[in-house]
Amino acid sequence: MVHMNVHNNKMTELYEANELSRQQERYSKLIRKFLQCFKDTPPLHLISVPGRTELGGNHTDHNNGKVLCAAVSRDSIAVFKPRSDNLIQLKSSEFPQLFRVDLTELNPRAKEKETTEALIRGVAAGFKKRGYAAGGFNAVVHSDISIGSGLSSSASFEVLVGGILNVLYNEDRIDPVTLAKIGQYAENVYFGKPCGLMDQLASAVGGVLEIDFKDNENPVVEKIQVDFGQSDFILAVVDIGTSHSDLTQAYASIPVEMKQVASLFGKNTLREVDEEEFRENTGMVRLKAGDRALLRAQHFFAENHRVGMMSEALKSGEFDTYLDLVAESGASSNSMLQNTIPPGNSGNDQPAALAIGVSNDFFRSRGKGVSRIHGGGFAGTIQSYIHKDHFEDYSSLMKRLFGDECVLPVMIRMSGVFTTGGIVKIQ
Numbered sequence: 001m002v003h004m005n006v007h008n009n010k011m012t013e014l015y016e017a018n019e020l021s022r023q024q025e026r027y028s029k030l031i032r033k034f035l036q037c038f039k040d041t042p043p044l045h046l047i048s049v050p051g052r053t054e055l056g057g058n059h060t061d062h063n064n065g066k067v068l069c070a071a072v073s074r075d076s077i078a079v080f081k082p083r084s085d086n087l088i089q090l091k092s093s094e095f096p097q098l099f100r101v102d103l104t105e106l107n108p109r110a111k112e113k114e115t116t117e118a119l120i121r122g123v124a125a126g127f128k129k130r131g132y133a134a135g136g137f138n139a140v141v142h143s144d145i146s147i148g149s150g151l152s153s154s155a156s157f158e159v160l161v162g163g164i165l166n167v168l169y170n171e172d173r174i175d176p177v178t179l180a181k182i183g184q185y186a187e188n189v190y191f192g193k194p195c196g197l198m199d200q201l202a203s204a205v206g207g208v209l210e211i212d213f214k215d216n217e218n219p220v221v222e223k224i225q226v227d228f229g230q231s232d233f234i235l236a237v238v239d240i241g242t243s244h245s246d247l248t249q250a251y252a253s254i255p256v257e258m259k260q261v262a263s264l265f266g267k268n269t270l271r272e273v274d275e276e277e278f279r280e281n282t283g284m285v286r287l288k289a290g291d292r293a294l295l296r297a298q299h300f301f302a303e304n305h306r307v308g309m310m311s312e313a314l315k316s317g318e319f320d321t322y323l324d325l326v327a328e329s330g331a332s333s334n335s336m337l338q339n340t341i342p343p344g345n346s347g348n349d350q351p352a353a354l355a356i357g358v359s360n361d362f363f364r365s366r367g368k369g370v371s372r373i374h375g376g377g378f379a380g381t382i383q384s385y386i387h388k389d390h391f392e393d394y395s396s397l398m399k400r401l402f403g404d405e406c407v408l409p410v411m412i413r414m415s416g417v418f419t420t421g422g423i424v425k426i427q
Helices: 008-014 017-038 116-129 153-169 176-191 198-205 248-263 275-280 282-289 291-315 319-337 351-366 388-402
Strands: 002-004 045-056 066-082 087-092 098-102 137-143 208-212 220-224 233-239 370-373 381-387 407-409 418-421 424-426
Touching: 008 017, 008 418, 017 066, 017 087, 017 137, 045 153, 045 198, 045 291, 045 319, 066 153, 066 198, 066 291, 087 116, 098 116, 116 153, 116 176, 137 153, 153 176, 153 198, 153 418, 176 198, 198 208, 198 220, 208 291, 220 291, 233 388, 248 282, 248 291, 275 282, 275 291, 282 291, 291 319, 319 351, 319 370, 351 370, 351 381, 351 388, 381 388, 388 407
Parallel strands: 087 137
Antiparallel strands: 002 424, 045 066, 045 418, 066 137, 066 208, 087 098, 208 220, 233 381, 233 407, 370 381
16 A cells, blocks of 8 residues: 655645645555556655746746746646666656657757657756756656646646756755756757746746846746735636647747847847837837737836736735736737737637636626736636635636636645655555
8 A cells, every 4th residue: 555655744835725635645646656657666756846827927028027927736746766777757647658758869859849758858958958967767747737727737847857857866956946947948949939937937936926037047036925815816717728739839929029129129138128219119110020019019018017016016915906907917918919819810719818808797797806818828728816706606607618627716836846755655
């Protein structure tokens, strides 16, 4: 029989009290699966890495802007043990195959673009690139961050692989910010998605974070002490049932167009551009970069200011002011950033725009609440703040449109990467 040997006080740091029994069984089931899959023996190691929710700063990080984000209690977990060779073998509950990556070859592979193997190889390569050690291991992974849920399953997985290599081969001495950077490197260079660093930082560090990427190599990360549970609102994401899988180019167009505008002023990113100079030259920007690029640049400047205001509102306990700013952020993403409707859409398939429109109509009729696009946009999820008195009615409305499991309440998790060793006893 398999028993967990994780101290309860550690588990309560990661999960709500009413979740502890389910989580204990979840870990025990994963341990049993590891033993069946690899015929390995204890002691084993365990790791948990949270997903993340974006609170503000929609598409600002890739242009060295500011963001507001938070780790959530939904997480990726793994049971793992080192190997004596350079082979990584990873079994995920989400996929039937066993992923195998030989670390003797760490160059990017074109055929691995947008695959799990690309992320594993990219993280290992990122370790080597920074002078850290990387070696083989066996792991079984389970994630309750659904792919496409908008809670960044990819960043959680990247940080998880990095956390395993950190524990096994680097004496757990690599700081969370560096783990996040390695995860971003894997996603940018090996997976082929030009994401910013926000997702990985939120997963690695944990808590509610205001992050300033002005110096991208040395972002300023501030943890904000705020308890969303003390408000009258429930924070949730709504899974609108669409995939990001064919939208890489749509996401890529946003940083590309913003940086195209920056280049008109001799800069690499919009954060380097003087805002007044930009506003005085909007005609030139429109002529040379086009209307959408101009609008997206305007969104960047406004959203960058808004993050600071949202952070101050949370610090001072002004939750109504914070929600007003959430509404402004959502409106800007819709009208200027334009990431609620996929490009080239015929008009018959607009689930994100539909979910936001129906949600905000519901909130107007109740006088409380707000919705906005969440994360990359175009597909995946929206984010809603629902008054606790209206949660059941709101959930019923969304379920009629998007299915019974579409509304996912999220709790903020204060810790980031959590690892331990020697977790299994067998009787």
